[in-house]
Amino acid sequence: MIRIGLTGSIGMGKSTVLDMFADFGAATWNADDAVHRLYEKGGAAVPFIEKAFPEVVKDGAVDRAELAKRVLGDAEAVKKLEAIVHPLVGEDREAFLNAAEKAGADAAVLDIPLLFENASEKFFDATIVVSAPADVQKNRVLARPGMSEEKFEAILKLQMPDAEKRQKADYIIDTGLTLDETRGQVDAAYADILRKFTKA
Numbered sequence: 001m002i003r004i005g006l007t008g009s010i011g012m013g014k015s016t017v018l019d020m021f022a023d024f025g026a027a028t029w030n031a032d033d034a035v036h037r038l039y040e041k042g043g044a045a046v047p048f049i050e051k052a053f054p055e056v057v058k059d060g061a062v063d064r065a066e067l068a069k070r071v072l073g074d075a076e077a078v079k080k081l082e083a084i085v086h087p088l089v090g091e092d093r094e095a096f097l098n099a100a101e102k103a104g105a106d107a108a109v110l111d112i113p114l115l116f117e118n119a120s121e122k123f124f125d126a127t128i129v130v131s132a133p134a135d136v137q138k139n140r141v142l143a144r145p146g147m148s149e150e151k152f153e154a155i156l157k158l159q160m161p162d163a164e165k166r167q168k169a170d171y172i173i174d175t176g177l178t179l180d181e182t183r184g185q186v187d188a189a190y191a192d193i194l195r196k197f198t199k200a
């Protein structure tokens with residue numbers, strides 16, 4: 001099974017492009033969605049988060065807005081949170097890969113926001129970054145409910161700059177275009193990867 005790592009900064013279009021890969025037949029997994037599942041009632045992260053940040057757990061689930069308020073802008077708190085969450089996300093990712101392999105998928109695309117920050121590119125046959133102009137990114141993110149300029153800036157600070165990600169990736173998908181144009185680029189990149197890595 002070919003492993004493709006998809007990344008990009010906040011609001012650049014990772015989830016949207018991941019869905020396009022799914023439409024083209026790839027098995028797909030999204031790290032942010034895995035985090036959100038871990039925070040739901042009964043989720044594996046809840047007891048650990050409750051111990052570290054008791055005020056952010058309500059009715060047995062992590063309140064993400066409260067957690068964001070508590071940790072963003074506080075480097076130590078972010079480190080503590082990541083130390084809890086990342087190993088659990090890793091387990092979820094491995095379970096996905098095993099299931100996709102078992103199901104006979106030709107390729108798996110994994111949406112990993114911190115792929116280059118955590119030097120994970122070695123686990124993938126190919127890496128892709130989604131990228132759009134900074135003003136497009138900012139407008140998209142600020143249009144989301146519960147988002148503020150401060151929260152956007154605090155998250156951006158935790159991420160490698162877009163220009164650096166573009167240099168590291170094997171493929172760049174432009175998401176500052178129409179959805180159809182972006183879909184065309186996804187189609188082309190996927191065909192190229194399948195051609196390069198499918199064993200004869």
Ligand SMILES: CC(C)(COP(=O)(O)OP(=O)(O)OC[C@H]1O[C@@H](n2cnc3c(N)ncnc32)[C@H](O)[C@@H]1O)[C@@H](O)C(=O)NCCC(=O)NCCS
Nearest residue numbers: 009010011031032035064067068082085089113155158159
């Ligand atoms: C900070 C939290 C509470 C904000 O939750 P919220 O629902 O408001 O936003 P969401 O999860 O959709 O994330 C918004 C954007 O921030 C990015 N982001 C989130 N955490 C981080 C981080 N630690 N470093 C860099 N970027 C991050 C996401 O990839 C996404 O682009 C939440 O993202 C979280 O618990 N993060 C820690 C876990 C983590 O490291 N996730 C990143 C990928 S595994």
Ligand SMILES: Nc1ncnc2c1ncn2[C@@H]1O[C@H](COP(=O)(O)OP(=O)(O)OP(=O)(O)O)[C@@H](O)[C@H]1O
Nearest residue numbers: 009010011012013014015016140175177178179182
């Ligand atoms: N050409 C395009 N490609 C991708 N997304 C686009 C495009 N045009 C408009 N959009 C919109 O931009 C938004 C991108 O959001 P999306 O959730 O996919 O980004 P993300 O990188 O996954 O965000 P986050 O980092 O917060 O998880 C969506 O609302 C999408 O519809």
